[in-house]
Amino acid sequence: MPDSSEKKRPFYRRLDVYVLVVIVIAAIVWLFLLRQSGEAAETVAIVYIDNKEVARIDLIASAPQDFVFAERPAVKLHRDEEGKIAFVESDCPDRVCIDTGKIHLPYQDAACLPNMMVVSVVSRDKLETGEANELDLVR
Numbered sequence: 539m540p541d542s543s544e545k546k547r548p549f550y551r552r553l554d555v556y557v558l559v560v561i562v563i564a565a566i567v568w569l570f571l572l573r574q575s576g577e578a579a580e581t582v583a584i585v586y587i588d589n590k591e592v593a594r595i596d597l598i599a600s601a602p603q604d605f606v607f608a609e610r611p612a613v614k615l616h617r618d619e620e621g622k623i624a625f626v627e628s629d630c631p632d633r634v635c636i637d638t639g640k641i642h643l644p645y646q647d648a649a650c651l652p653n654m655m656v657v658s659v660v661s662r663d664k665l666e667t668g669e670a671n672e673l674d675l676v677r
Contacts, residue, residue, distance in 0.1 A: 612629035
């Protein structure tokens with residue numbers, strides 16, 4: 539039997555709390571910096587249909603504009619006044635592309651797989667230096 543003079547060990551120690559607080563603060567700072575760096579960069583949406591680049595759309599704050607491509611007339615993209623782009627119409631059965639919502643940060647992608655259409659956001663700097671990734675869509 540345990541001796542009554544023994545202390546019960548706490549579920550966590552003071553050091554555990556300090557480590558947890560440091561991790562949470564570091565995560566918040568990292569997310570804030572990541573978001574700031576993405577918003578500061580000028581971005582371009584590259585539209586791919588059947589694994590071929592068909593358009594580059596500047597994501598700048600300007601008048602709203604709709605984009606329809608001859609290769610996929612049933613699919614419509616919309617760039618809003620904040621410079622964000624999204625699928626707004628599609629003839630695909632699941633409509634996941636529309637549910638993806640607005641994208642605007644580098645490395646964000648939206649895809650309409652039944653229509654073999656992908657919108658990928660890249661920073662203008664990466665595009666000019668040739669560091670933007672090539673899309674590889676296989677059917």
